[in-house]
Amino acid sequence: MGETKLTADQRWQGTHDCKDYILSYIELHRRYELEVEVVASFWPHVPPEKKTLLAWEKELILKWRSPFNKECWRWWGQPFGKLS
Template sequence: MKKLNLQCDLFNNNNLNFSDKGPLQDVFIDKKIIKEWQAKIITHQSPIFKSGHIDVNQYSLFESSSDELNASFNPIELTPLPLSFWRWPKAMHEGPAVYFVMDEIIDSGENIILYIGETISAEKRWKGEHDCKDYISSYSDSLHKANVKAKLSIRFWLDVPTKTKERRKLEQKLIQAWLPPFNKETREIWATPFTSQIN
């Protein structure tokens, strides 16, 4: 029998309903719980969106020997693309990139970064298998069932180091600053239920 790991420290059993079809096949997360989970992430990320990294103790965020990067970089300024962008006949972005999967919380106008990744090839990274795609699908399904609107997008930052080692170092510093809930390094911080459903 599968071990159920549903982050019950945050999600009480009263708020999770299971169908008889089997464990984790049809999980319902209460709207109030989803909104509380989103609010915790907003509380952390909103000051960073508003002031960049200057006022949040991230002075060394952009250490790079090869590229001078803007210390007040804000991913909200990047062009949002639908998650299905990779199906378009012409690639919007190509080459090395750091990318951000985001959701705009409709009723508050706030944005949350759900995932940060890096790639050597922006036009190809999202085409294949990717854990984050499963988490996003689970997140979208849970929000839909709870009647919570999602406005998901992916944004590519192309002004990043071309060397993989430096780009990955930058990615890790961004993850440490924003603490996106779908990155493996930060899932435990937010007790993310959408990742538990598919593990």
């Protein structure tokens, strides 16, 4: 999520730490021959109001506690260390 007027596809083309985390996650699983499935999806019907969007984003991040969201690093730590 986040603030942008670009489409989800356009946003994903940019630089995101999350993409590097996901690639590291996949690589580590393959190295140890573990099953790996990663799914990312974008919902095109997010509310246009910034306040509502940010509230939804926070609620979902805290609900799912993905280690790829910096808001959740207090539980999991930063995955794969600082990426450069």
